[in-house]
Amino acid sequence: MVIVSDAHLGHASPAITDLFHRFLEAVPRTGHHLLINGDLFDFWFEYRRVIPRTAFPTLAALAAVRKAGVELTVVGGNHDRWGGDFWTNELGARFHAEPVTLDLMGFRSFVAHGDGLSESRVASRVMHGVTRLPITVQLFRWIHPDLGFWIADRMSSSLAEQTRDAGALDRAAAVQKTFAEQMLSERKELDLVVLSHTHRAAMVPAGERRWFLNPGAFMDGGAYALLTESGPVLRNFSGATAAPA
Numbered sequence: 001m002v003i004v005s006d007a008h009l010g011h012a013s014p015a016i017t018d019l020f021h022r023f024l025e026a027v028p029r030t031g032h033h034l035l036i037n038g039d040l041f042d043f044w045f046e047y048r049r050v051i052p053r054t055a056f057p058t059l060a061a062l063a064a065v066r067k068a069g070v071e072l073t074v075v076g077g078n079h080d081r082w083g084g085d086f087w088t089n090e091l092g093a094r095f096h097a098e099p100v101t102l103d104l105m106g107f108r109s110f111v112a113h114g115d116g117l118s119e120s121r122v123a124s125r126v127m128h129g130v131t132r133l134p135i136t137v138q139l140f141r142w143i144h145p146d147l148g149f150w151i152a153d154r155m156s157s158s159l160a161e162q163t164r165d166a167g168a169l170d171r172a173a174a175v176q177k178t179f180a181e182q183m184l185s186e187r188k189e190l191d192l193v194v195l196s197h198t199h200r201a202a203m204v205p206a207g208e209r210r211w212f213l214n215p216g217a218f219m220d221g222g223a224y225a226l227l228t229e230s231g232p233v234l235r236n237f238s239g240a241t242a243a244p245a
Contacts, residue, residue, distance in 0.1 A: 001031040001032065001033035001034070001035060001104060001105055001226070001227045002027050002030055002031045002033070002034050002035070002224060002225075002226060002227075003035045003037060003194065003213070003215045003224060003225040003226070003227060003232075004023070004034070004035070004036055004037070004215055004218050004223075004224040004225075005036065005037035005038050005039060005040075005077070005113070005196035005197075005215055005216075005217065005218065006038070006039045006077070006196055006197070006199055006216070006217035006218055006219060006220075007020050007039065007040050007041075007217075007218040007219055008039055008041070008042040008079065008217075008219045009040060009041050009042065009055070009058055010041050010042040010043060010052075010054055010055070011042035011219075012042070012219040016218070016219050017057075017058070019218075019222055019237065019239050020058070020218060021057065021058065021061045022237075022239045023218070023222065023224070023237045023239070024058075024061040024062065024064070024065050025061070025064075026237070027065055027070055028065060028068035028069065028070050030226070031070065031226070032069070032070060032071060033070065033071040033072075033073070033104070033105075034065060034070050034071070034072050034073070035073045035074075035075070035104070035111070035194075036072075036073070036074045036075065037075045037077070037111060037112075037113055037194060037195075037196045037215065038075050038076055038077020038078070038079075038080065038081070038113030038114075038115075038196050038197065039077035039078065039079045039080060039113065039196070039197070040058070040074070040077075040080055041055055041058075041079060041080045042079050042080075043079055043080065043149065044079070044080035044082065044083065045082045045149075046082060046083050046084040046086050047145060048084075050145045051086060052149065059090075059091070062091055062093075063090075063091060066091055066092050066093070071094075072091060072092065072093040072094070073093065073094045073095075073096070073102070074087055074093050074094070074095045074096070075095075075096045075099075075100065075111055075112065075113055076095070076096065076097040076098070076113065077113035077115065077196065077197065078113060078115035078116075078197070081097045081098075081113070082097075083095050083097060096111075098112075099111065099112030099113075100112075101190075104192065104194075104227055105227045105228065105229055106229060107191040107192045107209070107227070107231075108189055108190050108191045108192070109190070109191065109192040109193070109194055110183060110187070110190055110192070110193045110194070111194045112194070112195055113195070113196050113197050114176055114195035114196050114197035114198065114214075115197050117175065117176055117179050117195070117197075169198055169199055169200060170200070172197075172198045172200075173198040173200035173202065173214070176195055176197070176198055176200075176202075176214070177202060177204060177212060179195075180193040180195060180204070180206075180212035181204070181206055181212060184206040184207070184210055184212065185206075190210070191209060191210050191211075192210070192211055192212075192213060192227075192232070193211075193212045193213070194213050194214075194215075195212070195213075195214050196214055196215060196216075196217075198214065199216065199217035199219075199220055200214060200216065201214055201215060201216030201223050201225075201234050202214040202216075203225070203232050203233075203234050209231060211231060211232055213225060213227075213232045215234070216234065218237075221236050222236045222237035222238060222239070223235075223236055224236070224237060
């Protein structure tokens with residue numbers, strides 16, 4: 001199966017968007033299951049009758065992946081966890097707004113985007129808490145989509161400045177690694193902890209056939225991971241090969 005996260009489409013360059021669409025075209029030749037672990041879009045909010053128009057090419061590409069017989073699981077990230085039944089009804093995907101435990105390739109896996117686990121900035125911690133409040137979601141739903149997406153674009157630009165702090169990301173990755181190792185130590189039934197968010201790829205063994213996995217950020221050079229019956233493997237998709245293997 002294929003695991004990818006942090007493409008941040010809508011904020012990433014057009015070249016990254018094009019690369020991601022070519023990546024999706026190659027997925028059916030590689031795996032039977034695609035897991036998107038958050039922040040596919042730099043902002044996604046599903047109104048009852050409205051979705052972002054800029055997301056249409058990506059959604060069409062995902063529909064083609066599903067038509068090819070690939071299972072699709074989407075876990076929400078801090079930029080796009082406000083989904084609903086669109087993912088299920090229109091794409092036939094399994095959507096999880098919050099962390100979830102899944103069976104992946106025979107590995108019992110805890111899967112979460114990872115935001116809220118390793119935030120070093122006060123603003124990030126506050127934003128993490130506020131955007132999860134049900135009242136925040138309900139209030140935002142009452143805003144006209146044109147205004148809502150304009151607000152989201154302004155906030156996203158501000159938050160993007162924080163992701164350019166390499167030191168902060170390295171510290172967050174270290175905290176995330178400690179969290180994953182502790183979870184694997186305490187929950188013996190788990191074989192795999194899959195986290196993203198820090199834009200730092202990691203594959204850390206934690207015993208026989210047990211790992212902490214972060215596939216990295218697709219927007220940073222096409223990073224993703226494969227999960228085989230033998231375990232996880234980190235990869236980068238260049239677009240030059242026939243399949244993301």
